Amino acid sequence: MKQTHIFPTVSGPLALAASYANGYRETKTNLHPTASLAELRNAFGGPLPAKAQPGEDVIAELIHAAEPGLVGNTQPGFHAWVMGASHPTGVAADWLTSIWGQNAGIYQGSPAAATAEEVACDWVLDVLDLPRTASVGITTGATMAGFIGLAAARDEVLRRKGYDLASDGLQGAPGITIFASDDTHVSNLAALRYLGFGNRNISRVPSDDQGRMILVDLAERMALVDGPKIVIATAGHINSGAFDDFHALADLAAQHDAWLHVDAAFGLWARTSVSTKYLTSGIDRADSWSTDGHKWLQIPFDAGFAIVRDRQAHRRAMDISASYLPLAPEDGRHATHYNPELSRRARGFAVWATLKALGRDGISDMVRNHCDCASLLAHKLQTTPGVRVLNDVVLNQVVLSFDRGQGDSDQMVQAMEQALNADGQHFFRTAEWRGQRVLRVSIIGFETGPDHIQALARKIKTLWADIGA
Template structure:
C-alpha cells in the first residue's frame, strides 16, 4: 500500500469517527484494565503491514476512546478541534518540522511569529510583549514564571540564571486560596518550592480578596510575584485583576495571570469587560485548545518584559544555525525538540477571523448561562456558581447522591461531566468549550441530567 493510500485510509477512519459524534456515547465503553488486556499483547517479532496496524488500532482502541471532541463533553476544560485546525495538524505531522530555529524551518518560524502577534491582538495584550508556544498552560506557567523569577531577582541584583537559587534572596509568591494546582507545580519545577506560597483569602466564589492581598503585600518587601486567576476551574470566578495590578505594582510586585480559559473573554466585545485590566499584568498563560479549539497540545505564554523572558530562556550553541536579527523560537521556550504547534493555531484563527472567534466565545459563554438557568429549575439540584464557561452544581441531598448522580450521567453516555470538590462538598463541574456545542446539545444534556435525577 502506498503512503497516499494509507493516509486516505486514516482520513476515512477519522471522518467516520467525526460523523458518528452526534450519536456516539460520550463515555468510553471499556475501562483501562480492559484496554490493557486488548492492546497490551507482546510486541511481534516480525513487521506488520501498515494498513493492518492502522485498522487494528482503530478497531481495538475505539471502545476505550472517550468522545472528548463531542459537543456534549463537558468534563475538565478540554474543547474540541476546529476543522481547519485538524487538517493543519495533519500537515504539521506530515511536514514534521522541529520548530527550534528560524533558519532551519523559515516557514514555521514565520507562522509562529505571525500567530503569536495574532494571539496578542485578540487577547488585547501589549503588542510589544514576547511570547512562546508551549505544550499547554502548565508549561506556559513555567515559562512565564521563569521570566517572573528572573525579573524580580534582577531588580535586586541577583542573576538567577548564572547563580541559581542557592543563596538567592527568597522569593514570595502570593496566590488566591483557590488557585489552580498547575501554579504550585510550576513553582516546584522552577526550584522556588511551594513553601514560597502565601495564599490569601478568597470570596464565596473563589475570587481573590483584594484587601487580603494588600495586607499580605505590606507584610514584607521580599521579591514578590502575585498570581491572579481569570476563571476558577470550579466556579469560573474572576480575580479582581485591575485592582490586583494596581496594588501589586505599587508594591513593586510582578503580576502573572492564569488565564487558561478566561483570558479568551478579551476576544468578545460582549464579555471582555469581565476581565478589564488584565492587559496591565506582567505575564500571562493560556491554553489554545480550551477555547480556540486547536488539537492538543498548544499553550501560550506572553511576557511584557521581553528582556526578562529572553534572559530566562535564551541559549546558544555552536551547532545552531542562527541569524540574530530573526526571532528565534528557542529564545522564548524551555523546549528544544518542538512540534510546530503554531501551525494549527494559525489555521484556527485564520478560519475564524475576529468575528468568528468572538461568536465562538459568545456561544460557549451563553451555553453555560443556559445550563445554569435551566438546571436551577430542576428539583433536588442546586447551582452553586456560574461564570464564563463554567457551571458548578450539586444534588441537594448531599455528597453521596451527588457522586451517584455524576456516575449516572457518565454511564448514560449522552454527556460527560467531571466530579469535583468545592468548599468541602462533592460537586459536578460543567465546562462548555467545544465549538460544536449548541443550545440543542445543552437541552439534550439537561434532559439526561433530569432523567438521572429521576433514576436516583
C-alpha cells in the same frame, strides 16, 4: 508564483488513517471508553515484533486497539473538564505538521513554521487585546505557559535586586515570596516546584465564595514581606469561572514592585467577546499571562501560549545557544527563545489555521455562545427543587449540587453523575467545591449550542425527579 505542489494518490497507512478519520466524529456516539484497562492492555500488548510490520496493518491494529479506550471530548455532550474539541481545520493543519515533519526550534529548522508561528503569535495578541509588543511562546498547554511566565518572573524580580540568576543560580539568591490564592490552579504550584519554590515560599491568600483572591488579605500579606515578590492571579476559575480584580492586583503589584502573572488558561478568551470583556478589565496591566489554545480556541492538543510583556525577560529566562545552532537575530523567529524546548513540534501551523478558520468574529461568537449556554442552563435549573447552582455564572462554567434535604447531597451528586453518563451521550465528572461534592458543567466544545443545553436541562430534571424522589 509557479505552482509546484504535487498531490500524489495516497495509499498505505496515510490513506487508511485519512479515510478512517473522515468518519470518526460522526460514528463516535458513546462518549465513554467501553474497554477496561485490562482489555486495553491486552489489545495494545504483546511482545515488540522482531520484524517490520506493514504500515497499513499497524494503523488498522492501532484503530482497533484504541477505539474502545477513546473519550468523546470532541463531542458536544462533553462537559467534564475544560477541554476544547479540536477544530477540524486545526486537525488538518496538525496532520500536515506531521507529514512535513518540521523541527520548529529555530528559524533555519523550518522557515515556514517559524513564520506561521510569528504571524499566529501576533494574531493571538491582537485578538486578546494584549500589549502588541509582548512576546509569545507557543507551548504544550497552560501548565508549561505558566512555568515560562513564572520563570521570567523569577529571573526578573531577582535582577531588579541586582542578582543575576543565570550566573549565580537559585541557591543563595534573595528569597522570593509568591502570593497565590487558596484556589490557584494546581498547575501553578507544580510550575513553582519545577522552578525551585516550595510551599513555604508561597503565601496562600484566602479566596471568596467564588474563588477570587481576597484583596485585603493579599495587601496585608504583601505589606509584611520584604524582598522580591510575585503575584499569581486567576482569570477563569477552574470550577466557577470567576475572575480576580486585575486593576486592584496591578495596583498592589506596582506598589510592591512585584511581578503580576495571570493564569488565564481559558478565561483570557473572555476578552474576545464584548459581552464578557469586562471580566478581564485591567488584565492587560499584568506582566505575564498563561493561556491555552486547546481549550477555548479549539486547537488540537497540544497548544498553549506563554505571553510576557517584557520580551527581554522572556528571552533571558529561556536563553539557549550553541555554535552549531544558527540563531541569527536577522533571521525570523527562533521559537526556542520563548520555550524550554529546542527540538519541537511546529505547533504554529495548527494555531495559524485554527485562528484563521474561526476568524475574529467566530472566536467571539463561540465564546459568547458558550457563556450564553451556561446562563441558559443555570436559568432552566434554577426553579427545580433540590438543584442548586452554586456559582455566579459569569462565564462557561456551571457548578451544580443536588440535595433532597436528607444530608446525602454528595451521594446524590454522584448518583446524578452516573445517571447522566449512563446513555453515553454525555460525559460528566464531579469535584470537591467548598466542602461538598458538586457536578461541574464546562461548556467549551465548539459544536455545543443552545439546543444541546435545552436537552441537557430536560435530562437533568427528568433524572433528578427520579433520583431525588
